Amino acid sequence: MAGAAGEAAQGRFVSSKVESTQTVGEALFSAASKLQSLATGRRDAELLLMRVVGRDRAWLMTHADAGLTSEQLAHFEDWVARRARQEPVQYILGETEFYGLMMRVTPAVLIPRPETEHLVEAVLARVGCDAAARICDVGAGSGAIAVALAHALPLAQVTAVDLSTAALAVAKENAERHGVAERVRLVESDLLSALRGERFDVVVSNPPYVAEGEVLEAQVREYEPREALFAGPTGLEVYRRLIPEAWEALVPEGWLLMEMGHGQREALAGLLTGWDGVEFVADLQGIPRVAIAQRRA
Ligand SMILES: C[S@@+](CC[C@H](N)C(=O)[O-])C[C@H]1O[C@@H](n2cnc3c(N)ncnc32)[C@H](O)[C@@H]1O
Structure with a gap:
């Protein structure tokens, strides 16, 4: 993110002495009405204003009469306009929370999703905290999974792979940010x-x-990378290649854990024929989200 908005996103907001004509409460009211077509419009407006003024939500709620500087108001209005064009609030802010860690x-x-935290939990349930496990995260993206696992498992060695060099650069930043860069190897x-051979x-x-x-929702379709979303005509194309490759890469009794989409359970059960202990973990809505299988000894 470049320019003034980028600086504000990183919390280096330069405050001007020139007062705008709007208070916190008025700016929020106006933003919420511009974002009213979005289910999270009011909450997004709060998140953006919190970052612009460098305060938390409690401060916003108790300082509706506080004045904004004209610079703060200009930044806020710029961000609200971007959000109104469906840009995800996480891209505007340049970060999001995943498994209790702020990720660039x-x-x-x-954008790492809360559902993916089930995948991290399923790994942690199978790997002891004191185990020096060798873990490979395939399709690392921001590195959210790899970094969360390295952070939770102080002895683990994590290899994070992705086709995208730009994604690996973000994963590197996140590994450094959370002090696990020495145990997270990034491979294109x-x-x-x-x-091969590892x-x-x-x-x-x-x-x-x-x-x-x-x-897909407009904000996903228009802003998130296509190569992170689409597998091919059926949605199963990457699983079809990944499952046999994972078998080759795993030690006997090693674990394969994959996030899955709605309605893919039956097809994945078929692709995992020959593996032990195949199970599916449901998310909070009862939708199967994680496929788990163990390589035969
Ligand atoms: C659904 S995203 C997951 C990102 C991250 N792990 C997360 O959960 O937020 C899938 C990732 O896989 C990567 N990817 C797609 N095809 C790939 C391939 N053939 N080999 C390696 N990575 C691939 C994409 O670039 C993208 O970063």
């Missing part, structure tokens, strides 16, 4: 092809799994 995000990476690779205890992946032609 840019339009080069998928088409799935596991660059790691062995892992765990292969974890949130791969592209959307079928071409599937209708």
Whole structure:
């Protein structure tokens, strides 16, 4: 993110002495009405204004009469206009929270989703905290999964692969930000092809799994990277390649854990024939979200 908006996103907001004509409450009211067509419009307006003024939500709620400087108001209005054009609030702010950690995000990476935290939990449930596990995250994107796992497992060695060099640069930033860069190796690779001959205890992946032609929300379709979302005509194309590659890369009894899309359970169960202990973990809405399988000994 470049320019004044980028500086504000990083909290280096330069405050001007020139008062604008709007208070916090008025600016929020006006923004919420511009964003009213969005389900999260009011909340997004609050998040953006919190960043512009460098205060938390409690401060906003108790300082409706506080004046904004004209510079603050200009930044806020610029961000609200971007949000009104459906740009995700996470890209505007340049970061989002995942598994309790703030992660840098840019339009080069998928915005990590709360559902993906189930995948991290499923890995942690299978790997002891004191285990020196070798973990490979395939399709690392922002590095959210790899960094969260390295952070939670102080002895683990994590390899994070992605086809996108721009995504790997973001993953590097996140690994450094959370002090795990020495244990997160970043590799540009088409799935596991660059790691032939290496062995892992765990292969974890949130791969592209959307079928071409599937209708997505405008803010996803227009702003998030296509290569992070779409797998091919059926949505199963990446799984079809990843599952046999993971078998080759895993040690006997090693674990494969993958995020999955709505309605893919039956097809994935078929693709995992020959694996042990195949199970599917549902998200909070009861939708199967994580496919888990163990390589036979
Ligand atoms: C759904 S995103 C997941 C990003 C991140 N792991 C997360 O959960 O937020 C899928 C990622 O896989 C990457 N990808 C797509 N095809 C790939 C391939 N053949 N080999 C490696 N990475 C791939 C994309 O660039 C994207 O970063």
